[in-house]
Amino acid sequence: MTEPHVAVLSQVQQFLDRQHGLYIDGRPGPAQSEKRLAIFDPATGQEIASTADANEADVDNAVMSAWRAFVSRRWAGRLPAERERILLRFADLVEQHSEELAQLETLEQGKSIAISRAFEVGCTLNWMRYTAGLTTKIAGKTLDLSIPLPQGARYQAWTRKEPVGVVAGIVPWNFPLMIGMWKVMPALAAGCSIVIKPSETTPLTMLRVAELASEAGIPDGVFNVVTGSGAVCGAALTSHPHVAKISFTGSTATGKGIARTAADRLTRVTLELGGKNPAIVLKDADPQWVIEGLMTGSFLNQGQVCAASSRIYIEAPLFDTLVSGFEQAVKSLQVGPGMSPVAQINPLVSRAHCDKVCSFLDDAQAQQAELIRGSNGPAGEGYYVAPTLVVNPDAKLRLTREEVFGPVVNLVRVADGEEALQLANDTEYGLTASVWTQNLSQALEYSDRLQAGTVWVNSHTLIDANLPFGGMKQSGTGRDFGPDWLDGWCETKSVCVRY
Incomplete structure (x- = not known):
């Protein structure tokens, strides 16, 4: 006897039926590229949706939206406690839409609905709330100079943690929501703006989550989503001159290519790569x-x-x-x-x-x-x-x-x-x-x-x-998670005052 399947929610079907574009500057909209990417249900092999296949101009629009949001300080300039409240509201909205997001994950990725509910949504909520709490824990240090010059001079010195700028987050297809939020949340908690590129195979949940971010009160341009191929969309994103940091999860071969691209501009990178x-x-x-x-x-x-x-x-x-x-x-x-x-x-x-x-x-x-x-x-x-x-x-x-x-x-x-x-x-x-x-x-x-x-x-x-995670050898560079997670999304500035 065949076991019954979970019934698809009406709002999930309505979302699948949309003519999906990109999410830039706080709203969904069409891409300049006319190309489309088909999304397939792995359980049947049948097409269930399509998204825009963004080109270089689309990526530039998204990055410049994020750049304008960052330099205007419409997000980075808010009090940490205010950013924390908005991010917690964001988590609450994800929880309210948990079944919708879980079904989207299963339909586009193929995984068990039980795993989508427990891991993709349930664990993601834990990470979202943990990271939101780090927003108010960003802190520098007051330091004494070891050898003040000239002799007898008096100084006061300290360090500041400042958001790195525009982040490019490149997300794999195995856990699109959870790993996507591992990039979105620390970026936003630190005060950065972000452009997310999900896998062309599994882009739907990130498009939906971006809408919830705007509903939560995250300002326009702070959270953008571009969908497209790695060869065009991904390459344009990782090489963009206004991207200050790249966070990538995926294969070692692709990660090495991103590292080579980043080296040309000394763009900061966090790479979580393959494993055996x-x-x-x-x-x-x-x-x-x-x-x-x-x-x-x-x-x-x-x-x-x-x-x-x-x-x-x-x-x-x-x-x-x-x-x-x-x-x-x-x-x-x-x-x-x-x-x-x-x-x-x-x-x-x-x-x-x-x-x-x-x-x-x-x-x-x-x-x-x-x-x-x-x-x-x-x-x-x-x-x-x-x-x-x-x-x-x-x-x-x-x-x-x-x-x-x-x-x-x-x-x-x-x-x-x-x-x-x-x-x-x-x-x-x-x-x-x-x-x-x-x-x-x-x-x-x-x-x-x-x-x-x-x-x-x-x-x-x-x-x-709360436990740092990352790879040795060719499994990556940098660490995610833990109490010091946001250090990787900030610059450390030293300030020294003589008086």
Whole structure:
């Protein structure tokens, strides 16, 4: 019997039916470009909406709107407490429209409606309110000069934190609302203006959220959204002379290109990039904890999570037990559309990405790798890939070293923890890692030695607003979140007064 799907809200359907343009200077409007981008439902492959495909002139309009808003100080010049109140009102409006936003996310991205409700909206609200609170915590320091000159001269010195200016926020397609707000909120809390470019695959929620920002009282021009391709729209945004900071989340290859562009103007950058994230399971680990924790840590959002565990190194005494447990868990997963409340694995975001993930599996199968597969999903519909375990894959396989970004996990037997640690660190990436053990000494040792920006013990993919997050090696530069988050969106100015 087919489970009923969540009914699409009338306001969601009305939003899908709009002729979407861009959001510039506090209002939606048509683009100068006449090109359109089709938006597809990953569960069916059918077109559900379209948006403008912005060109260079459109991007210039958006950036100049943000620049005018910044230099006029219509936002940066407001009292921090006033900015905080408006941002909290913004969060309240997002909460009031939570089901609408969750449905838009699922329809354009494909993920489970439960994940859209809990993560895309629920967690986003936590981050919004946390960041709004930082608005009134921006502070400089009063400093004594170490060697005043001339001798006997008297000085008073201090530092100020000032908003960096216009920010370009480039958002990926895996968590469009949540990651989008990770860029919008610190920019606005710091007093910056921002131009957001969502992925051309998943632009709808950012367009809707921009309307809520204006309703909350954020001044015109402070929050702008341009939709379009990375090659044209994204390139024009990251190279614009009035952009002072770029915040990008996405692939390492694209991030490197953005860094090269930014270097020409010394534009500040924060890059959160790819990962090939390891989990080390030591022989004393609790098997039930491991299976429950790493099934979520690996298959959340179909593995389309930058922090997901994709390489699991298991000490030999536990290996067979865990392979059997993971196999049972994977084969029990229900596969179906995101709007089905019972589906646990949903379609991937697009046909192109689905084909890419399948190419990794085709390569592994051609090399006689041992694959354990779950259900395939509805026949002939959507962009489904069966959740797959790859048992002891050859080191030469692409999926052992490259980021797959899909529901594919390697299970690797190791002789001991030292071998696991060596293999875990043998990668160009360094975003996240986890270690599973009941031994506190080992937990502390391995968390020190793992080369990753975030290391969890007995969990994986827990991200919190108060805990800095970012990558080592080729997984990025800079950190988001935490009490000092806004430092990355501010300039530090030193002031020295002789009297």
